[in-house]
Amino acid sequence: MARRVYAAVVKALGQVPRYELIDLPSPTSNQVEVQVIAAGVHQLVRSIIGGRHYIKPKTSPIVAGVDGVGKLSNGEKIFFISMTPPTGTMSEHVNIHRDMIIPLPNNADPILFAAIMNAGMASWMALRQRARIQPGETVLILGVTGSSGQIAASAARLLGAKHVIGVGRNTSILDQLLSDGKIDASIPLTNDEEQIQQAIAKEAAGVDIVLDFLWGRPTEIAMAGIQSARKDPAQRLRWVEIGQMAGPTIQCSAMFLRSKNIEIMGSGIGPISLTEMLKDLEHMVPLVMEGKLTTSVITIPLKDIETKWEETANAKERVVVVM
Template sequence: MKAAVIYQNSKLPQYVEFPNPEPATENEILVSVKAVAIKNFDKGQASGTHYTSEIPNEKGKVIGSDGVCLLEDGTRVYGIATSGMLAEKATISKDRYVKIPDALDDATAAALPNAVFGAAMALKYKAGIKPGDVVLINGATGFTGRIAVQIAKHYGAGKVIVTGRNLQSLTELLAIGADDMIQVSSDDHQFSRSIEAIQEVTPINIVIDYLWGHTAEIILNQLKGDGGFGNPIQYVSVGSMAGDEIKLSSMILRSSNLQLTGSGLGSWTREEVGELFSSILPEMFQLAAEKKIVLETLSVPIDRINSVWELEVTDGKRLVVTI
């Protein structure tokens, strides 16, 4: 079969002939792949920088972790790969796939799930979102942030505040559910004052953070209490695009009713992952099919993988490779 393969000491995947995968257990099945979204997660696994990554052996490994594929009977599903996914054939687990609505195109179906992992799981299980909650999404102009805005509203958020550097992208978020925006700039004082002003008028209940780094330090400092009774705040770290480490004063934790946690692979229970496949993903696929969740993709064929691997896809879009 043809596949996108990463080799040892190689930064770019190659489009080459590679042996067909074979189911390793009775719980795995062979599928034909149609579309695979390229995420930071996939690039991190391929380069060895993600905490779940494995170094490829001398024979190389197929990249890609999930995507749209066809079962033997032709049923179109989204599945998690047990082999690499960016190939003509892949293996998936029998309990880790979801049927895709007929009205949903391959590219959208491939692009949406990873953003659901990074948004719905954080909002539902880590933050425990309730109707009426005020949600701040730090770094909302990226693909997952845009989905998070829409899911937060779907889950009943009373107000969604978004942050980001690109003013045009922030403005676009107002059209898909955001209620207020704060531009991240080099002026720390202005960013801090904007958070403070919102906190004074509509106290923040949930922070979903895709940036971490210095912006997280500023936000957390504004959540610091004054010794009085404070509203509960769930601060959930999902990404670290602005830096992996921060300085955190223990005074912030002692003075506020703040719970600081993370959402990602390894942080969810077996039951939560089960619900992700049994109910959350099917619901989100249906919302997308009904255009109640909107997203943009850029599709390229698999034989161009070498030239597009390092492509920076901007404006909140997701790169999708078709097979």
């Protein structure tokens, strides 16, 4: 029997979510009802709600959110995924497929897990599932000063990267990442394009893996820098496209593809199944519990979602809705 719960509801793509009542049906035989504690406001969520993502809900209204942390009826704390819009996760209670949950320790911080699992998944999956990182390899991160990029630096280290190069716009964060030992070299995007290309040619000519959160013009500059300086054209280069913060398209030289051993691939929902994602996410849980993967977070009460949605759109921290 359906009952009424509050949720972050969107009547049409492009609108700001509103705090409204929805009908929650009884869970089906392959679902469990979850009392939601927190749900992340990831770029993925904003992109879906804004109608800019390849996951496009076919019906409305839409409940925002793709994952979260909650409790089962027996009190067990879990992380869960729901990638089937219009059914989102920013709701007081949700019905989740039994296969889409990961148990969490009772002392797990629900806010941190709601913030970090999606961000960590972006780089963790890209490195493990797509690039198949090997110990001792060199990783270049385009967009390292964003919250996902900073987590990517930590993930690369944990997965065996010997040398990590960070490219980003925020010079103070670049300096902090260097000081903390999370990256070994930094390249600021505040320089002019020729300087950026020269710096990439110097620092990243022998890179094995590129994690690209930017795409657009920064990617074109990075490709030109690597192409001009790579000493061994047969050395394998895996370029993993994760985000498009600097633009949705690039111009890529045909000569670059023919003259170098480069593989360009995407990492996201599609190339990696939800089942594979969950298996890999389980490996992240102890790393978060041990403080080896962490991030800064700001929270929004569900009831304030409409007023806080745009206000937090450019936040440097991860944003989490609490119920």
